[in-house]
Amino acid sequence: MKTAKIFAFRGASRLALILTSAISALGFLWPVFVNERQGHPQWLFLIATPCALLVLFISVSNNELDSKSIALLAVLSALTAALRPMGTGAVGIEPMWFVLIMAARVFGPSFGFLLGALSMFISALITGGFGPWLAYQSFAAGWIGLGVALIPKRLKGWPEILSLALYGILAAEFFGIAMDLQFWPWALGADSQLSYLAGAPFASNIAHFITYHFLSSMAWDIPRAIFTASLILITGKPVLHTLRRAYTKAAFMTPIEFIERAKEPVATK
Numbered sequence: 001m002k003t004a005k006i007f008a009f010r011g012a013s014r015l016a017l018i019l020t021s022a023i024s025a026l027g028f029l030w031p032v033f034v035n036e037r038q039g040h041p042q043w044l045f046l047i048a049t050p051c052a053l054l055v056l057f058i059s060v061s062n063n064e065l066d067s068k069s070i071a072l073l074a075v076l077s078a079l080t081a082a083l084r085p086m087g088t089g090a091v092g093i094e095p096m097w098f099v100l101i102m103a104a105r106v107f108g109p110s111f112g113f114l115l116g117a118l119s120m121f122i123s124a125l126i127t128g129g130f131g132p133w134l135a136y137q138s139f140a141a142g143w144i145g146l147g148v149a150l151i152p153k154r155l156k157g158w159p160e161i162l163s164l165a166l167y168g169i170l171a172a173e174f175f176g177i178a179m180d181l182q183f184w185p186w187a188l189g190a191d192s193q194l195s196y197l198a199g200a201p202f203a204s205n206i207a208h209f210i211t212y213h214f215l216s217s218m219a220w221d222i223p224r225a226i227f228t229a230s231l232i233l234i235t236g237k238p239v240l241h242t243l244r245r246a247y248t249k250a251a252f253m254t255p256i257e258f259i260e261r262a263k264e265p266v267a268t269k
Contacts, residue, residue, distance in 0.1 A: 017113070024139040028181045069111070076103050076115055081122035094224055096123075097175075098231040100141065101168055104148035105160075106243040112145025133182060140178040144171045161236045165229040172225035176217045184212055 076099065084096040096119065104112025120138040124130050151163045185196040194212040196205060 017110075021139075021143070024135070027139075028136065028178060069107075072107070073111065073114060073118065077118040077122055080115065080119035081126055084119070084123040085127055093227050095227070095231065097144065097168060097171060097224070097228045098235075100145050101148060101164060101171065101228070101232065102236070102239050102243060104145040105151070105164060106240060106247055109146045109149035112148050113142040114145075116141030116143070116145035133179070136178060136182040140175050144175065147171065147174075160240075161233060164236060165232040168228035168232050169225040172228050173221050176221035176224070177213060180209070180213045180217055184209055 080096045080099045080103075083099060084094060086093075086095060100112060100116050100119065103115055117138045120134065120141045124134050148164075148167065151160070151167060155163055194208055194215070196208065200208075
């Protein structure tokens, strides 16, 4: 009996992912590297988004992502997107991160990257939440799914659950920082101690951003971290068991083989 393989980026798809991540990272970090306000860097994401689609297309064309994996990706993306509006209006109560982290742990961080990015896009379709923030949200969610690779595969049982809970806390804070990076340069004027100052030294702008983040976003980041970690600690074991069982039964990334049964000789009188 063949075992299922974990979907992973290889070759051209890996290069496309690196290129996509590098371009989108510039979209987040540009305020601390440029010397003057040069308009909103949406053009970076106009380049990164087709690159992200290229990652998916290359994976399919190179048989790195089979039909069963695509179907599962669609189902989990729809589920994750449907969970996101449940936290609307609640301070940081977002169950979608729990599903994303659990799925990325079982099906692989490459699968997690696609799941995070697609889930945010589908969520925008559901809620009508299109805007300049959508590209930031999609790539930040994709990186959270990809970052599950930092947790060693050999961990099982409670060490695995505790590691995933800790990762959920870090992921919640990372998402908050990423969202503040896209908002901070435009949120305040140039005359406050929290403002982005074009042309200011790197250390000065970093200090301003850290102060701005802790004063404006911790009321969202801390509940998001606690809620995500709590879900993982309480329901992580049965959810991982269910996903792994589905993964094994479906034999993802394993070719379907048709075995012809040998014809039995016909008895003669």
